[in-house]
Amino acid sequence: xxxxxxxxxxxxxxxxxxxxxxxxxxxxxxxxxxxxxxxxxxxxxxxxxxxxxxxxxxxxxxxxxxxxxxxxxxxxxxxxxxxxxxxxxxxxxxxxxxxxxxxxxxxxx
Amino acid sequence: xxxxxxxxxxxxxxxxxxxxxxxxxxxxxxxxxxxxxxxxxxxxxxxxxxxxxxxxxxxxxxxxxxxxxxxxxxxxxxxxxxxxxxxxxxxxxxxxxxxxxxxxxxxxxxxxxx
Numbered sequence: 237x238x239x240x241x242x243x244x245x246x247x248x249x250x251x252x253x254x255x256x257x258x259x260x261x262x263x264x265x266x267x268x269x270x271x272x273x274x275x276x277x278x279x280x281x282x283x284x285x286x287x288x289x290x291x292x293x294x295x296x297x298x299x300x301x302x303x304x305x306x307x308x309x310x311x312x313x314x315x316x317x318x319x320x321x322x323x324x325x326x327x328x329x330x331x332x333x334x335x336x337x338x339x340x341x342x343x344x345x
Numbered sequence: 346x347x348x349x350x351x352x353x354x355x356x357x358x359x360x361x362x363x364x365x366x367x368x369x370x371x372x373x374x375x376x377x378x379x380x381x382x383x384x385x386x387x388x389x390x391x392x393x394x395x396x397x398x399x400x401x402x403x404x405x406x407x408x409x410x411x412x413x414x415x416x417x418x419x420x421x422x423x424x425x426x427x428x429x430x431x432x433x434x435x436x437x438x439x440x441x442x443x444x445x446x447x448x449x450x451x452x453x454x455x456x457x458x459x
Contacts (some may be wrong), residue, residue: 258368269441277453279349279435279450279451279452280388281450282436282448283446293457323387329446332378332390333388335387335389336387337385337386337387
């Protein structure tokens with residue numbers, strides 16, 4: 237499994253755009269990049285997934301450069317309810333996922 | 346759909362006791378898995394199953410047993426609880442574990458072993 241490196245924590249004010257970058261230098265050709273969000277006392281929840289270039293959904297955008305060795309999760313105009321831990325995962329599918337320590341995002345009023 | 350359900354929500358055990366954590370899903374997913382999450386840490390895979398009758402070990406399987414007799418249920422058994430097994434346990438499922446699939450997680454079981 238390709239391991240990932242993300243910042244341990246980030247702070248942001250409400251209404252700002254937040255970008256969380258994940259490094260995955262050993263990503264394999266058949267790996268997808270998936271981001272999960274976890275609130276305290278809850279299980280992780282899928283946010284977005286991509287293979288290359290840019291993916292956007294109603295919650296976030298995911299930017300993946302051509303070499304795929306990193307990716308950036310972009311959360312537009314965060315609110316207090318976006319305070320959570322965000323995990324970047326790299327794997328060929330949903331099996332045997334490796335969760336690192338994630339990035340703890342704190343949104344400040 | 347209820348999604349992935351787990352029982353109990355919270356459990357206290359004494360060292361050496363055994364218990365079973367229940368997990369069920371109503372989405373007809375083939376792939377199910379168990380993770381544990383220690384304070385301030387990410388999730389670690391304990392056991393997983395790619396379908397009824399098939400199970401395999403994950404990253405931290407010692408001290409745990411699983412079985413998969415039906416598609417819906419995937420119980421996790423602690424054979425002889427130890428304080429090191431104090432953790433939050435999450436069950437997850439996905440349609441088949443294949444590409445572009447995502448996992449759906451249950452609400453977790455918080456276990457305290459004294």
